[in-house]
Amino acid sequence: MTTVPGMAAGAELARRSGGPAAGGIVRRDIDVNGVRTSYLEKTPTESAPTLLLLHGGDFSAPISAADWVPQLDRLGTRFRVVAPDRLGQGFTDNPSGRYRYDMASVCAHVGDFVAALGLDRYVVVGHSRGAMSAVSLALAAPHRVAGLVVLDSNTLTPAQDGATRAFYARARERRLGDTETDLVRREPALNSYAEDHLTDDFIGSRLDVWRSARAAAAREAMADEQTRTGFLRDVDRLRQTVLQAIDRGELRADVLVVWGREDPSAPLARGLELFHLLADSPDRDVRLHVVNHAGHYAFRERADEVSAVVAGFAAARLSTDSRAR
Secondary structure: OEEEOOOOOOOOOOOOOOOOOHHHOEEEEEEEOOEEEEEEEEOOOOOOOEEEEEOOOOOOOOOOHHHHHHHHHHHOOOOEEEEEOOOOOOOOOOOOOOOOOOHHHHHHHHHHHHHHHOOOOEEEEEEOOHHHHHHHHHHHOOOOEEEEEEEOOHHHOOOOOOHHHHHHHHHOOOOOOOOHHHHHHHHHHHOOOOOOOOOHHHHHHHHHHHOOHHHHHHHHHHHOHHHHHHHHHHHHHHHHHHHHHHHOOOOOOEEEEEEEOOOOOOOHHHHHHHHHHHHOOOOOOEEEEEEOOOOOOHHHHOHHHHHHHHHHHHHHHOOHHHHOO
16 A cells, blocks of 8 residues: 655645645555555544545546545544545546446445455445445445445436436537636536635646546547447446345445535436435435535535534444444
């Protein structure tokens, strides 16, 4: 395992060189089946309970664990918080060996990352497409996952009408005169209720990813029609598999659903559908928290509110009593 210092240009830690990491956050690398996997971590004490944060996006998006920095700053005062760059995103290598450009590989890599890091008991938090990996973990390792938090994840919702994919196609469309900054800023701007959280540091972290040779190779791979179509088909297949497992009562973890009321790409109505599906089981505690005046990035736009809700949910399930359940 290699510790890679981050830059202290602000709290949006994503760089792979520079001075001491900001706010006690460190970036590290670990080998996961031959794939160099990068992650951010903040740990207040050696005995702190663990939160695992999984970001969203796909191989072509400049999204990374740096999206979570506002939550790492807050939750990291109480928990050991681990946030990996998922397979083929951020500063984690592109798929190779046993991993492919598909959603099943993304989920498998997360599970392998957890095993490589030796995480024993934790609450997993998944945003957007990252929630698919989070639920997959909860289904595969119920003895380790103490709780599940789903943030604004259209990927998991039962109803799919193509509107979300159309939204992202518009958000990623290249326009005449676009700069690199325009390209990386457009999606989070369109997906937010307010743009205060789109700081220079945040945009800088996305530019760092966008400009990397790894990201360029991933964009080229995903530009292939067969690869991209196969990826989307795999997302749909996994969604059905996960929803069927939930319907059969196989998801045992308690669930907190957090949704931005003004989310344009994952409308609140979809979040309510997911909540009702999860809440039908009498065997788990399922809660819903709607964040007013927030879009798809509610965990950044309303960082204090979301961190407080997540911390309360996680603390109750990572206590000694919860482990004994």
